[in-house]
Structure formats: C-alpha cells, structure tokens
Amino acid sequence: MYALADCNNFYASCERVFEPHLEGKPLVVLSNNDGCVIARSQESKDLGFKVGDPIFTCKDVVRKHNVIVRSSNFALYGDMSRRVMQTIRLFSPDVEVYSIDEAFIKLDGLAGRNCEKVMRQMRAAILQWTGIPVSVGIGHTKTLAKLANHYAKKHIETGGVASIPKNPDAMLQCTQVEDIWGIGRQWSKKLRNIGVNTALDLASMDKESIRRSFNIIAMKTAMELRGHTYFRLEQAPEQRKTLLRSRSFGKPVESWHELSEALASHATRASEKLRNENLVAKMLHVFFHTSLFNRTDPRNSAHATVELIPPTNVTHTIIKAALNAAKPMWKGGFRYKRAGVQLIDLSSGPVQCSLFDSPEEQSKNKRMMVLLDGVNSSMGAGTLHFAATGFTKVMQMKQLQKSPRYTTDWNELPECLCGL
C-alpha cells in the first residue's frame, strides 16, 4: 500500500499560516524577481490565474478582485516543508519526498492497522502542528495513490483523505487521462484520439498495444492502475545531471560590466552547490538574452557551451570559463533581461588530471574552496567572494512583496498583539 500526501496550494497556505487575514482571499505567489505566477490559492485559481502567467498581463484582474500578490519566500516555504515532511516521518519511516510539497509514503509497516484511519490522524497532526492542509490518497500502487489524492482534493466530503475502493472502476472512470500521474499533455491527446478518455479506459487497454503505440512507461502506468506495482519508493535522491543558475534582472542590463558580474555570481552559486553535493562538472553552458515579452526593444540572444578540463567545482575556474565563453558573444546596444550559467555532465567520480595540470595546484584550490565555504557558511553567504561578482549588486532580486521570513530569522518573527 502506498499513500501520497500533497499540501493544498502549498505556497499560499504557508503565507496564510502567519497571516490568517489572508484566509479566503485570492492570493498569487510570483517567481524570483516578481515575474510570473508560480502558485495560487483556490480563490485565485477560480479567478482563472494560471501558473506561468506574467503578472503584468494580469493587472486588471488583480485590481478588480483585490488579489493579494506576494513575492516568493523560499526561506519560509522550505522551513514549512521540512516540518510537514518530519511529521509524515513520524507515521511511517518509508517516505519519498517527491517535491517541496508532496511525499509518497509506504504503508506496509502499519501491519494490519487501518491505513485510512492512520492517514487521517496524520493529516490532522500536520494541520494542527504546522497549519498546512494536506490531501492524502491511498492505493496499492503509487499511480493509484496519486489518483486517489486527486479524488480527495476534488471531493470535499472525503475530508481530505481518499482510498481506492475494493472495486476501483467508478473512481477510475471519473479520472480524466490528463490527470493520471505520468501521462503528459502529448500522450493525453494521442490517447483521446483513439478513444481512451479516462483512467478506466487506459487500465482496460491491452498491455502490449500500449507498449507498441506509446512506450514502456505508459504500459507500466496502465498496469499500476490495475494494481500491479512497477514504480517503487525512491528514497535516495537520484544524482543530478545538470545544475542551472539563472535569473531575470531586476532592471535590464546594458553593459558588459554588469552582465559579467551577474554571470560570475551565477557561476559562484553553481560551484557552491556542486561542492555541497560533492560533484564536479565536465561542461559549462552560458547564456544571456533580451526580454521575451517586450516587443518594441531590439532582441538578441547568445549562448555557448565549453568543456571544463579537467572536470571541476572550483569557483574561480568556473567563473573564468563562463566569462571567457560569454565575452566574445557580447554585443552592446541591447537591454538584456536574463542571464545564466548551466553546469552539465556532472559526476562524483575522482577527477582525472590532465597532462598540464599540477596536483599541487589542485590541492591548493581544494583548500581554498574549503576555506571559502567555511567562512561563508559561518558568517553568511557571500561574506567572502570573488571580485568578478562585483559590488554593484545587479543581481539583487526584485522582490517587492515578500512576506517576512517568519520561521528562519530572529528579526522577522511574527508579531502578536497584546493590545485588544
């Protein structure tokens, strides 16, 4: 038996825990730099907000319905997520944290206890302890648990917890193919074309013909809908293959000086993350471009990929590679809106020395990075940094509507009134 616990409108719910007056009001949370909508409360979903909507195109709706607009507050969401996941682990040791607001739970350890009852207790504990409402779906496979979760979200009378019943046909029948875990938009279209509209239709399809017309994943998904386990709990996170650090500029960038500082700070943060996960990168991709939405300004975009020999995670080596690759592509006269650095082909294997590389140089670099990370982790990120990242702070995020870091900063604690 598996369960999927999924926080309802997670980012919006986090904002509401510390600002209960936001309850019942339409609320949207924006991406870094206040660009696009990334999360919505139920009320703003009902108003038609979609994930990815650029907020400047929604000004009228925002004004008309008094929509609360918030910058993203990942310090808060991360801490609340940790609390939710820790509560879940008290109910079962076998947990796969699937995303910031979702976790699969293996229920086999409950040994005969009523799974649904235990999951209701868990839901109540999470709500009371953290203030975050979750929905839980229970089924014989991860795909069925996900489907039951979808059902629980849609049907208030379930009290937020739903199990796949003994005869699952009715529940499968009322689930559209688009809502099945692992079936993307493309496949849904293709399935509908051949008359497969619901989860029940997919579950009753012939196994081999799904494999022939789609692929093995689609076949496994169909089999999981019939209750056969193909996808198991993944507790050890898969090693990442790439690492991207990019962001839109608060205001457009027009000089190489500013752009190079931005690229250098992306390279810095990417290298820190690499070291944090004990990885090295073999390739680096660097890019910058003008706004995708502004139709009046001239457009330009540039990107390049270079090899890192030997593979590395040393900050100054990566900064140098990024700037060397970007410099020849620089063209003035444009208003650049976004830039980024992506590290590709990551591995944790031992670094192979190239012919011209001295081991002394490598061990010196390694010691320097240990020192750098040590200082920055004890005295605050960015305390020690390379001059290439600059002092002008173009990269400071535009986050005009950010709520306080209620749970992670002593200076931003929620205030409670003793005054009424």
Added chain:
Amino acid sequence: MVEELRLPLIGGRVEAGFPSPADDFIERSLDLNEQLIANPIATFFMRASGHSMAGAGINDGDLLIVDRSITPSHGNIVIAVIDGGLTVKRLTKLGTRASLTPEPNKLDQGKYSPIDIGEETNVTIWGVVAWSIHNLKCTR
C-alpha cells in the same frame, strides 16, 4: 531552528601541572532547547507587542515560544486569531462558555475587555504559548 548550542555545566579551569579534580565529573552539556522546546516540529517563535498581558508576565517585546501541538485547555495562554490578526490572551473555559481574557497590570485594569468565543465570533486558537522570554538587560 534547533541548532544545538552546548554549554558545559562544569568547566575545569586549565591549571598548569595539575588536572582539575572536577574534570572527571563532567556529565553532559545543557541545551536550552531541551528545556524550552518539547516538539520542535510544531514550535514557532513570536514577538509580543503591547501591554495587555503584562499581568501574566508577558511584556512588550518578549519572545514567545508557541507550541501548536498542545491542545488548548482552560488556563492556557494562547495565540488566538481574532478577525484575522494574531493576539495573545488567556483561555478560560467555564462550563460551555469559553472566552479569551486579557491580563494587564493592576494599573491598566478595565482598559481591556474579554472576548467570548462563540458561534458568531470569528475566533480560532493558533497555538499555546509555552514560554515567554524576557530580556532583563534591555527592553525596547
């Protein structure tokens, strides 16, 4: 949040020549979290603002340790949500009647009035205040 800060209970002074006779008796370090935080997952910190709870020992600017996993009962000091705002009050239950009572200093008696919790009032309990920490060195 619960970064451990270990402070030794007994610290033997370093004396040249002789080891401190107390060194053998160091048992463990004391961590204030152990004393103040029963359930870290459900514990949040808040800052008190105002004077209506001074009689209960909560002063303006005090740090409150709030535990959401405690079920509120008669006599608890609670964080209550009144009309969407976070407030501190003492919860009193008499028979079927529950109310939120301010507890100011004697001089301020009568300045604040209790609030009944009923069907028609928009009141919920956010959490139970487990500790109030008052800075004796300086107040704001």
